[in-house]
Amino acid sequence: MCNIGDIILIDEYNHGSLRLRHHSFVVMQDEAGEIRGYPYDIICNVLSSFRDDNQKHRKLAFPGNFPIVNDDTHTTPDNGKDGYLKTDQLYYFKKDKISYQIIGYMKPDIFQLVLEFVSAGEFKIRAITDNLIE
Amino acid sequence: MDKKEKMRGLDIDSLKDRMAGTISTEEALKDIVPFQYSKDVLEGKQKVIFSAMK
Numbered sequence: 001m002c003n004i005g006d007i008i009l010i011d012e013y014n015h016g017s018l019r020l021r022h023h024s025f026v027v028m029q030d031e032a033g034e035i036r037g038y039p040y041d042i043i044c045n046v047l048s049s050f051r052d053d054n055q056k057h058r059k060l061a062f063p064g065n066f067p068i069v070n071d072d073t074h075t076t077p078d079n080g081k082d083g084y085l086k087t088d089q090l091y092y093f094k095k096d097k098i099s100y101q102i103i104g105y106m107k108p109d110i111f112q113l114v115l116e117f118v119s120a121g122e123f124k125i126r127a128i129t130d131n132l133i134e
Numbered sequence: 135m136d137k138k139e140k141m142r143g144l145d146i147d148s149l150k151d152r153m154a155g156t157i158s159t160e161e162a163l164k165d166i167v168p169f170q171y172s173k174d175v176l177e178g179k180q181k182v183i184f185s186a187m188k
Contacts, residue, residue: 004143007182009171020159024169026184029143043144047184048166055167068184070169083169085184089162090146103175104182108141115144124154128162 002027002042002095002102005111011099013131023047026085026106026114038132040092049083056082063123064088066114068106087118091128098131 002008006027013020025044032041047068050056059065065084106114118125174180 004141007184009176020163022168023163023166024171027143029146031143033146043146046163046166047169049169051167070182070184083167086162086166089157090144091159091162101176101178103171103178104184106184110185111141115142118144119148123152125149125152126154126157126162128159129156130159 002030002100004028004030005106005108006102007047007104007106008044008100009103010093011101013093013098024103025091026111028090028114035092035127035129035132038092038094038129040094040129040132042093042095044091044093046086046089046091047083048086059084062088063121064125066117068110085114087114087121087125088123089126089128091131093131 004027007024008027009022009024011021024047026047027042027044029043030041032039034040048059049070050059060067064087066087067082067084069082171182172180175182
């Protein structure tokens with residue numbers, strides 16, 4: 001059972017005829033609801049790492065991308081695992097339609113900063129609902 | 135701060151005026167670089183903790 005702020009690794013999920021694997025997300029909301037007639041029970045933002053410094057600067061210039069560092073205790077801090085949370089895209093999932101594992105969490109004070117970042121932002125937000133469709 | 139109590143989540147209702155439609159997962163993930171987590175993380179022996187970039 002995942003909770004708000006958890007980092008989940010979605011092992012496999014369907015996208016049309018494709019099978020997508022191993023993307024990590026942060027759980028932003030865990031209240032069940034319905035969107036466009038489809039039930040959901042979690043809403044997530046995707047996590048992405050940086051391919052290189054150029055991409056890092058480019059990605060952090062987008063107003064909806066929140067920078068984060070991966071403090072994986074198994075590695076040194078500067079292990080190249082820095083990345084960003086893509087807050088301008090909300091992924092709606094139904095947990096029984098996906099295979100996932102909880103691999104960590106976002107520090108609560110940092111999660112609070114993300115909420116404030118989104119709330120104060122003026123960027124548009126897009127919903128991604130195709131994982132709810134059979 | 136420790137992660138023991140349930141945190142408040144994103145207030146979706148407050149974002150309704152900023153919702154700009156739908157895109158597909160394929161389009162959303164086209165430029166995403168998945169993190170390469172260590173074996174210990176994938177096996178649940180270690181946790182990943184995200185903090186803010188300095």
